[in-house]
Amino acid sequence: MEKEPEKILETKYNQAVQTIKTAILQSQYQAIKLINKEQLTLYYGIGRYISQNSRIVFWGTGAIAYISNRLQIELPGLRGFSERNLKNMRTFYEEWQLLENNSAVTVAELNEEVTGIPQIRQLQLPNFNSFPIEEFFQIGFTHHTAILSQVKNIEERCFYIKICATELLKVDTLKKLMKEDLYHKQGSLPNNFMAKLSSAELAQRAIMAFKDEYMLDFINVEELGARDLEDVDERIVENKIVQNIKSFIMTFGRDFSFIGNQFRIEALGHTHIIDLLFFNRELSSLVAIELKTGPFKVAYLGQLNMYLRLLDDFVRKPNENPSIGIILCKSADKAYVEYAVRDYDKPMGVSTYKTASDMPERLRNALPDIEELKKLL
Structure with a gap:
């Protein structure tokens, strides 16, 4: 032309x-x-x-x-x-x-006015059954721009639009979730939520609330003087989480309130102690987390199932949904967990986590060592 x-x-x-x-x-x-x-x-x-x-x-x-x-x-x-x-x-x-x-x-x-200047037609949306029209208009243009720049699949875009609208995410948080590929990770942790929670809607929300893997980069095994995480006592790792509870909650997700660690339940003449206890407002449920520094073992499910029963019978309020349990361990075979968790009557899932020492070597080498950071500070 x-x-x-x-x-x-x-x-x-x-x-x-x-x-x-x-x-x-x-x-x-x-x-x-x-x-x-x-x-x-x-x-x-x-x-x-x-x-x-x-x-x-x-x-x-x-x-x-x-x-x-x-x-x-x-x-x-x-x-x-x-x-x-x-x-x-x-x-x-x-x-x-x-x-x-x-x-x-x-x-x-385009329709033209008397002046000869064409009018700008604004957006007119059709009635798509599966398209989140309400949420589409609830999030800002900056959020839309961020989503369009990083996501090409329409289903994935709709997922991030919904989560932005329902959780009132800031743009930086949205970008972080997209970088972590939340869309493909959500709902992938092995669990029995669909079978054990009272409604499919609640089960779906529970699945969305947890990831299959968490990056606890505030835990540095090398600083703890251990060669491997399994060499570290679980209470030490637990204390690290408690010391960095804000970072942990931000990593774990929105709507979590920390109730306490080493939460004691005195019942039936026995004392039971839960590693970490939270309350999730979106689910209206207590969330018990059992922390394990090694790989998943079937025995952990029986222990967690008992804790959830005690929480429901002696701690849960009448207006709250059933308590949910998460085993947070270093590694797990998903198919094996899915098979094992079916026989337990309380809603629970298994997630894994990585620490700072699990970062790829090329990234760890790019970081200054602790002594250099101390000098800079």
């Missing part, structure tokens, strides 16, 4: 400025302060307009930068319409245009 003269391009750019400016003012008129849904629909419409003119019609390489600068001049104090953000709007449209009933709208099909 032959490039158009510079003057003609500038005229088109100015028309684009007026078109986007009109859409912004109309949106602000509908909602004095841009609420999330209004903002997303506006950004989607602008993204469509920019995409159709920059992909289908030749605008030139400097078009978006020019439009952004002119918008700042014509609407002083305007935020969110930098060159980068305008490109993000284009991506937002192009990645989600499948949501529209008619996504093949061309520039010529």
Whole structure:
């Protein structure tokens, strides 16, 4: 396609400025302060307009930068319409245009006002049974941009949209979860939740609440003077967790409240001690964690099952759901655990964990040693 003269391009750019400016003012008129849904629909419409003119019609390489600068001049104090953000709007449209009933709208099909300036059509979503429309509008544009930049599969995108909306995640937390590949890890820990919890909905929430593996990078076995984690007493590791309880809860997930370690239950003439006890608000359940420094053993399930029975009978409140147990050990054969856990009547699962010493050698070598850090401090 032959490039158009510079003057003609500038005229088109100015028309684009007026078109986007009109859409912004109309949106602000509908909602004095841009609420999330209004903002997303506006950004989607602008993204469509920019995409159709920059992909289908030749605008030139400097078009978006020019439009952004002119918008700042014509609407002083305007935020969110930098060159980068305008490109993000284009991506937002192009990645989600499948949501529209008619996504093949061309520039010529846009309704024109009396002024001759085309209107920007905003997002109109169809009624998809499986698409989380409500959650889609609940999360911010920055969250959407982060998801689109790292996730290509639509089911995976919907997963992160839902978790952002329900757990009110910050963008940094969202990026961390995507980096950890939560989508593929969630629900993969061996458990008996579906069979032992009172409803499928509660069981699904329980599955979502726990991971199959946790990175407890605040535990450094070498600093404890051991060559291998199995050489370390479980109470030492437990104390490390308690000392770093905030980090542990942030690693474990949202909605966990720490009740205590070495939690004692006096019942039937015997004393029982649970390593770590939490309460999860989302599940409305007590969560008992038994910490093991070695590989999984079947005997751990019987011990945990007894603890859960005691919690339900002597600790749990009437309005709470059944207590849930997690064995947190160094390694486990998932198929073996799945087979073994079926015969126990209390809801429980088995997760594994890694410590700082489990990091790949190339990453550990890239870190300064403890003495160097002390000198820097």
